[in-house]
Amino acid sequence: MPQMTLVEAVRDALRLELRRDPRVMLLGLDIGRLGGVFRATDGLQAEFGAERVVDMPLAEAAIVGASIGLAVAGFVPVAEIQFLGFTHQAFHQIGPQVGRWRQRSRGRFSAPLVIRAPFGGGIRSPEFHSDAIEAQFVQTPGIKVVMPASPYDAKGLLLEAIRDPDPVLFCEPDRLYRLHRQEVPAGEYTIPFGQARTVREGDDVTLVAWSAAVELCERAAAQLDGEGIAATVLDLRTLVPLDVEGLVRAATRTGRVVVVHEAPLSAGFGAEVAATIQEEAFFALDGPVRRVAAWDAPYPSAALEASYLPTVARVVAAARAAVRS
């Protein structure tokens, strides 16, 4: 089986879909000759032509808007926004437009498209380039929100996203793009949405995360092992749909939960996780669900990144506190 990094897995999924389905089209700023800011689409314009791998003007609203038009007309567009923080420019097209398309037309038309966007901190990129704003899209019903954390998942979830009948926001953790290689099947496979992944099992505390925070929780769990605390790590994989059953199972198993995310604390998706657990598994809990997140402040410059983002030390401290309670 080939070994792939996360960014290679993304590219592989795009290439397979461009080959398989002539309706698939990629659109974005500098995705053609340059191959995208992170080179996720490297070589695809050379292979599939400039009509299917389309360099767009610097106009995020038009990149998404035009993708909606193409989708309505029967294409399967996969748009790239250079950074998730630049989707603000296209927010109207994403939430209030394409998210409502299906229901507003009572199912008579839909716009299945994928919006890919790198995001997240830890690579010294400033402000908007690092913003983790995934929760904002959870508040725009009609959009599925997918957050892969590994090369294997990135490929399987992206293939699923492109084939899904609804619009999907696919957030790629840029910090993990080239961090690890993993065995990834060469051919096609899909991972269904709404199925959380148990990354590792332990009976003392459950760490819940998605995207790059999963990797952080794995490191925290390894450290907790050394202290005799056995942690389960649950990767939600998709925020919409949310695997409520899997979440409740993982919470019930230990009775102690820490949810970790890169977005600011207040009204981050961690709040939804905590609320869901207390509604569905209140009597199985030994203490409050704890959250480890970023500060309620704009993303700082490189020098302060480590103080702003959740760290292994902070996750470990929260897990310890949860176990002691």
Place this chain on the structure above:
Amino acid sequence: MYRQMVLIRRFEDHAAESYARARIGGFLHLYIGEEAVAVGALNAARPTDHLLTHYRDHGYALVRGCDPKAAMAELFGKASGLSGGRGGSMHLAEASRHFWGGHAIVGSHIPIGAGMAYAMQYQRREEVVLDFFGDGATGNGIFHEGLNMAALWQLPVVFVCENNLYGMGATLAEESPVKDMIIRAEGYTMPSRQCDGMDVFSVYEAVRTAVEHCRSGKGPFFVEAVTYRFRGHSMADPELYRDKEEVGRWRAQDPILRFGEFCVRQRISSERELEEVNEQVEQEMLEAVAFAEAAPLPEESTVADGVYANPIDPEAAGPESA
């Protein structure tokens, strides 16, 4: 003006070198090659005129008189930086100099400039607004929204498009149906002027006309400075979109060399005098880097400082619940 251009050039040479040594994080967009635009334009305006720019902003900050030490420290993310290390390379700003910032999100400052110009008009103030952006920005909706409003209300704002022929990874022809950016202004019935952005006099004259037009209450003005960045879009640019020969042709038009030769030819200054300026500036820049190196990092506990006028929860120990 010679000194100002050299200042920008040397400041950025040192910034690039510090970036390569990983002393500067994030992104670094160099202005090298485009110096005549900031220098010509800002000298044609008053120091009190309001200034907004895109993220390629080091040159403007320096010409506006921001301390090169504090500017360098800002690039390093240090507490002694212009914005305490909070803004970084793309968000240099100095309120006391009416420099309202570089802006990282392309086009975001265009309507903001129109808003400031409305404030000037409302209060019958003398200052005008100078709003700088690139050719790539003109493909974005917000550019058109800002120009429309400025023309509709006849606001005192000079829009300066630095047409350096490229966006990030694309040529102008791949991004824009028009080659001359001044054509964009026509749809808004806005008077305009195209100038040679490699020639500081050409820029000066165009912006001088524009500023006078605005100040006399005749509404907005659009200036296009055709220029060229000698370096990549940012430090991480493989430059697949152009060849070395083209860069060489433009380098032959180096605005600093051109202006230096002019000064010598006209006997305004001797070659030795220019060389002295170069050396002084180099010395100043070495000091700026040393200052930035030695400056302290912001305290970890200050991550959430200054977000609100008064902290909402001064007791908050950090981003943990419970």
